[in-house]
Amino acid sequence: MLQPPTLPTNYTVKQGHIKTSTGKTIRTEEMIINMGPQHPSTHGVLRLEIVVDGEIIVDCIPHIGYLHRCFEKHCEHMTNYQQVIPYADRMDYCSSMTNEWAFALAAERMLKIEVPERVEYIRVIMAELQRIASHLIAVGTYGIDSGAFTPFLYTFIDREKILDLFEITCGARLLYNYIWIGGLSHDLPPKFVEQAQDFIKYFRPRLKMLNDLLSYNEIFVKRTANVGVLPKDVAINYAVSGPQLRGSGVKWDLRRDDPYSIYHKLEWEPQVGNGEMGTVGDCWDRHIVRMREMEQCLNMIEQALAGLPEGNVKAAIPKRIRPEKDAEIYVRTESSRGELGFYIVSDGTASPFRVKARGPAFVNLSVLPEIAKGGMIADLVLIAGSIDIVLGEVDR
Amino acid sequence: MSAVGTYFYSIFHSLYTVVVGMRITIKHLFTCSATVQYPTVKMKIPERARNRLYVNIDDCIGCDQCSMACPVDCITIDTIKSTPDVDLGLTSKNTKKRLYIPRFDIDIAKCCYCGLCVWPCPTDCIVMTDVYEFSEFDRKNLIYSFSNMTAEEITDAKERLKKYDEEQTAKKAAIAAAAAAKGAALTTQPPPKPESPVS
Amino acid sequence: MEFIQTIFANELVVSILLSLLPLIFIIVYALVVLYTEMKVAAHIQDRVAYMRTGWHGLLQPIADMLKLLQKEDIIPDKADKLLFRLAPIIAFVGTYAAYAVLPFSSIYIGSNINLGAFFLVAVGSLVVVGILMAGWASNNKWSLFGGVRSAAQMISYEIPTAIAIIIVVMITGSLNLQDVTKFQDGGIGNWVVFGGPLPWLQKLMLMPFTIITFFILFVSSIAEVNRTPFDLPEAESELVQGFNTEYSGMRFAMFYLSEYANLFTVSAVGVALFLGGWSSPFGSFMSGPVWGIFWFVAKAYIFVLIQIWVRWTLPRLRVDQLMYVSWKVLTPWLFACLLSVGLILVL
Numbered sequence: 008m009l010q011p012p013t014l015p016t017n018y019t020v021k022q023g024h025i026k027t028s029t030g031k032t033i034r035t036e037e038m039i040i041n042m043g044p045q046h047p048s049t050h051g052v053l054r055l056e057i058v059v060d061g062e063i064i065v066d067c068i069p070h071i072g073y074l075h076r077c078f079e080k081h082c083e084h085m086t087n088y089q090q091v092i093p094y095a096d097r098m099d100y101c102s103s104m105t106n107e108w109a110f111a112l113a114a115e116r117m118l119k120i121e122v123p124e125r126v127e128y129i130r131v132i133m134a135e136l137q138r139i140a141s142h143l144i145a146v147g148t149y150g151i152d153s154g155a156f157t158p159f160l161y162t163f164i165d166r167e168k169i170l171d172l173f174e175i176t177c178g179a180r181l182l183y184n185y186i187w188i189g190g191l192s193h194d195l196p197p198k199f200v201e202q203a204q205d206f207i208k209y210f211r212p213r214l215k216m217l218n219d220l221l222s223y224n225e226i227f228v229k230r231t232a233n234v235g236v237l238p239k240d241v242a243i244n245y246a247v248s249g250p251q252l253r254g255s256g257v258k259w260d261l262r263r264d265d266p267y268s269i270y271h272k273l274e275w276e277p278q279v280g281n282g283e284m285g286t287v288g289d290c291w292d293r294h295i296v297r298m299r300e301m302e303q304c305l306n307m308i309e310q311a312l313a314g315l316p317e318g319n320v321k322a323a324i325p326k327r328i329r330p331e332k333d334a335e336i337y338v339r340t341e342s343s344r345g346e347l348g349f350y351i352v353s354d355g356t357a358s359p360f361r362v363k364a365r366g367p368a369f370v371n372l373s374v375l376p377e378i379a380k381g382g383m384i385a386d387l388v389l390i391a392g393s394i395d396i397v398l399g400e401v402d403r
Numbered sequence: 404m405s406a407v408g409t410y411f412y413s414i415f416h417s418l419y420t421v422v423v424g425m426r427i428t429i430k431h432l433f434t435c436s437a438t439v440q441y442p443t444v445k446m447k448i449p450e451r452a453r454n455r456l457y458v459n460i461d462d463c464i465g466c467d468q469c470s471m472a473c474p475v476d477c478i479t480i481d482t483i484k485s486t487p488d489v490d491l492g493l494t495s496k497n498t499k500k501r502l503y504i505p506r507f508d509i510d511i512a513k514c515c516y517c518g519l520c521v522w523p524c525p526t527d528c529i530v531m532t533d534v535y536e537f538s539e540f541d542r543k544n545l546i547y548s549f550s551n552m553t554a555e556e557i558t559d560a561k562e563r564l565k566k567y568d569e570e571q572t573a574k575k576a577a578i579a580a581a582a583a584a585k586g587a588a589l590t591t592q593p594p595p596k597p598e599s600p601v602s
Numbered sequence: 603m604e605f606i607q608t609i610f611a612n613e614l615v616v617s618i619l620l621s622l623l624p625l626i627f628i629i630v631y632a633l634v635v636l637y638t639e640m641k642v643a644a645h646i647q648d649r650v651a652y653m654r655t656g657w658h659g660l661l662q663p664i665a666d667m668l669k670l671l672q673k674e675d676i677i678p679d680k681a682d683k684l685l686f687r688l689a690p691i692i693a694f695v696g697t698y699a700a701y702a703v704l705p706f707s708s709i710y711i712g713s714n715i716n717l718g719a720f721f722l723v724a725v726g727s728l729v730v731v732g733i734l735m736a737g738w739a740s741n742n743k744w745s746l747f748g749g750v751r752s753a754a755q756m757i758s759y760e761i762p763t764a765i766a767i768i769i770v771v772m773i774t775g776s777l778n779l780q781d782v783t784k785f786q787d788g789g790i791g792n793w794v795v796f797g798g799p800l801p802w803l804q805k806l807m808l809m810p811f812t813i814i815t816f817f818i819l820f821v822s823s824i825a826e827v828n829r830t831p832f833d834l835p836e837a838e839s840e841l842v843q844g845f846n847t848e849y850s851g852m853r854f855a856m857f858y859l860s861e862y863a864n865l866f867t868v869s870a871v872g873v874a875l876f877l878g879g880w881s882s883p884f885g886s887f888m889s890g891p892v893w894g895i896f897w898f899v900a901k902a903y904i905f906v907l908i909q910i911w912v913r914w915t916l917p918r919l920r921v922d923q924l925m926y927v928s929w930k931v932l933t934p935w936l937f938a939c940l941l942s943v944g945l946i947l948v949l
Contacts (some may be wrong), residue, residue: 438648
């Protein structure tokens with residue numbers, strides 16, 4: 008049986024000797040430190056066991072599972088597929104719309120449902136707004152990790168406007184239960200388009216301000232450039248996806264390379280890190296990829312709002328969801344953190360037989376020991392922050 | 404750039420970016436704050452807001468659709484069939500009510516505010532209101548009971564149902580007995596023997 | 603001093619009273635700067651802070667102090683008890699001793715010794731000892747990290763501070779802070795940061811170097827007080843609270859108090875050395891012994907505000923970058939200034 012990586016119980020710390028110029032030797036020893044589940048900057052309940060030699064990290068072992076809530080087991084006991092959507096919301100709570108959409112897409116492909124075009128456009132608008140909101144959290148908390156407390160407050164003020172947009176549409180601010188299998192729960196309210204366009208006008212200069220305050224600040228650049236370099240081949244071998252992969256120079260975005268919905272109709276470019284402040288694949292690249300992606304999201308939302316067709320958003324919602332026996336499907340979408348996939352196996356009844364969620368944060372986190380070795384503890388905090396994990400998705 | 408050049412460049416570039424950052428923060432120092440000072444000032448809740456549930460029990464027909472739709476099983480409904488001699492009245496959508504509802508409990512602490520219970524209700528009696536300040540000191544107070552039947556009414560209804568059921572079973576038994584008796588009367592005579600063939 | 607001696611005949615009582623005056627000042631000032639920091643931080647971040655206790659939260663610092671006073675005194679079981687108890691006291695003693703040589707006014711200075719500036723640098727090192735003791739005695743790996751980092755940082759940044767003081771001493775000719783301030787009396791043109799009361803040619807040649815020196819002194823003083831961008835020893839995001847982690851209640855209040863007192867001290871030193879101390883910038887208008895206190899405190903407070911502004915804007919430097927800034931940027935530039943100022947003064 009595979010054991011999770013952990014230090015063996017009889018792990019002895021390496022001891023060393025340093026010879027001083029006076030001829031004496033100083034005995035040195037490695038230290039095992041626990042960056043415990045409760046820590047101001049591990050983005051949730053993540054436990055990192057670090058072996059350090061002075062300040063240099065020799066090994067780093069993440070321990071997860073503190074937020075496991077048996078999402079996949081719950082799905083097997085639902086009375087129908089629509090009930091899974093509130094649970095899928097709560098997996099990655101910073102980016103709920105993309106979770107719902109991934110599951111709804113999987114169920115729709117399994118049941119061969121075609122949704123109306125208006126539904127596709129609205130889903131894209133919601134998912135891109137959600138992507139901006141999620142990246143704002145990532146950028147804000149990354150600022151706190153590096154010591155700048157102010158950008159966090161600014162990003163949250165912007166996020167409030169996005170959550171207001173969601174609240175007038177579906178009634179909730181964080182966990183929406185909006186994207187249903189076959190359609191949406193509510194149509195857009197009358198003032199949504201205008202409020203969204205106001206938001207776009209308001210947000211573009213704020214992005215520039217955030218870049219000036221944080222991204223191009225020389226202290227921040229010195230902290231994050233050449234730190235936690237993730238080479239291209241290592242990233243691909245570890246199945247990393249999302250902004251982390253694009254920060255390493257790989258131009259891979261599921262919205263373009265495995266397109267779903269109407270992304271092929273919109274004009275946008277996947278943003279890639281190119282090592283302009285250090286090496287390709289360092290923390291600064293991942294950070295700036297997120298900042299630039301937010302701007303691309305704004306463009307996409309503008310185009311989608313302009314091209315919004317008419318239609319009934321509930322036209323294709325099935326009355327009874329009864330897939331055929333032994334049907335199984337895996338569908339992957341681009342969530343804010345990377346490739347979010349749902350694998351559903353059905354046994355012909357109204358509730359799924361097995362649902363497996365492939366969480367991008369879980370896979371992205373696995374690369375942390377590889378890139379943290381050789382850096383300092385101060386760097387480890389920034390590297391973990393640049394991976395942008397949400398423990399709800401890591402542990403499910 | 405040579406090492407000396409990078410050295411001087413990075414010093415001046417750092418100073419420049421620091422000044423740019425400080426200019427931004429000093430501007431924000433003099434702009435109005437974005438805080439809404441709750442609870443003296445409360446924000447406006449949009450009309451579609453999903454907050455505390457409310458059930459208009461007079462409209463409820465006891466169909467159990469909301470309870471089945473709930474993903475966390477926070478709604479518990481018990482029903483008692485009413486007898487034909489009792490008129491429970493009409494709902495607001497002019498459908499006849501046929502069930503007593505002695506128990507309609509919603510555990511609002513378990514509720515995940517997804518709104519899935521609101522959609523299947525045929526009479527729109529379960530709605531999500533805009534009340535969001537309902538904390539309690541005692542956990543038991545978070546189980547909301549919407550039923551308005553008193554204990555006597557419940558026992559009354561149960562008795563009436565029992566009596567009606569007994570009457571119905573007695574009636575059915577009587578009919579069955581009569582049919583059986585008729586059938587028995589027909590079948591107690593032995594069937595006519597087939598005539599033996601004359602050989 | 604003579605004035606108070608007319609009330610109390612005993613010299614000992616008089617000197618004790620005089621030495622307690624800065625303590626009262628520190629306590630009042632700590633409450634004011636606590637409130638200011640929180641309010642300024644809040645408005646920079648587009649939010650409001652402290653609106654409930656008193657009008658717009660004016661009573662909040664008092665509430666904070668009361669809260670810290672009545673907290674339970676927790677000492678970890680395996681901590682080194684003597685060092686744990688001694689650490690905040692030593693840190694505060696180091697900070698408070700520096701107040702003995704700050705020239706608050708032309709008639710009040712705690713101790714008019716001829717080695718004022720040198721004494722300041724010396725007692726500043728006591729704070730390092732206190733922090734190191736706190737980090738070690740807490741029996742906590744994270745506190746140890748904080749303590750060791752802080753010791754390295756404060757020691758490295760004492761060198762730019764000392765060289766900046768030497769530059770001022772070269773111009774003014776005395777280590778006695780009261781003499782340095784008197785040297786700059788007579789209006790804004792006489793301040794050392796603008797070259798000092800020297801002939802205009804020398805002044806013009808000195809001015810760029812004194813301005814750079816003042817700026818470098820300001821930066822290294824931020825590093826001496828462990829504030830962002832140099833606050834790695836108490837980096838909240840990494841080390842929970844650094845060497846402060848295990849401290850609660852009154853002991854934590856001592857560390858806190860000594861941090862804010864230090865903040866004022868380094869600003870005050872910069873003001874006394876470069877910006878004319880208690881002398882009024884308008885020459886003889888608004889000058890006098892009592893006005894002196896006002897000018898001194900106001901000028902130092904402006905720099906405290908600037909330090910607060912910097913704290914809430916910039917991210918923090920990593921330990922090795924901190925060392926790089928001190929040894930490879932600040933010190934060489936200061937040596938260059940030292941040489942130039944010396945040459946100009948000789949010519």
